[in-house]
Amino acid sequence: MGPVKEAIFARLAILARHASQARRATLDSDGLRNWQYRVLLTLRRLGPPYIGSPSLLAEHLGLTKMVVATESQSAWQAPSEPGRSRSAAS
CATH class of the missing domain: 1.20.5 (Single alpha-helices involved in coiled-coils or other helix-helix interfaces)
Incomplete structure (x- = not known):
C-alpha cells in the first residue's frame, strides 16, 4: 500500500x-449504553411496528443477553404474546 x-x-x-x-x-x-442503542437501532431498521423477537435480534446482532438485560432495566417493555415462552421486543 x-x-x-x-x-x-x-x-x-x-x-x-x-x-x-x-x-x-x-x-x-x-x-443509554452503546448496546442498548444498537438494539433500538436494529428495531428501527426492521421498520414499523418496530418489533422484533429476541431470536430475530440475536440473528441480526447476537444480542440475546442484552435484550434480556434491557427489558429488566425497563428501558422498554416487550408486549406479551399468548402461547409464547418469550415475548417480542418493541
Missing part, C-alpha cells in the same frame, strides 16, 4: 474514533 493510501486510512481511523467518542458522549448524556 502506498503512502497516500496509508494516510487516507489513518485519517479515516481518526475520524471513526472521533465519531465513536461523540456517539458515546451523546448516549451517556441520555442514559
Whole structure:
C-alpha cells in the first residue's frame, strides 16, 4: 500500500474514533449504553411496528443477553404474546 493510501486510512481511523467518542458522549448524556442503542437501532431498521423477537435480534446482532438485560432495566417493555415462552421486543 502506498503512502497516500496509508494516510487516507489513518485519517479515516481518526475520524471513526472521533465519531465513536461523540456517539458515546451523546448516549451517556441520555442514559443509554452503546448496546442498548444498537438494539433500538436494529428495531428501527426492521421498520414499523418496530418489533422484533429476541431470536430475530440475536440473528441480526447476537444480542440475546442484552435484550434480556434491557427489558429488566425497563428501558422498554416487550408486549406479551399468548402461547409464547418469550415475548417480542418493541
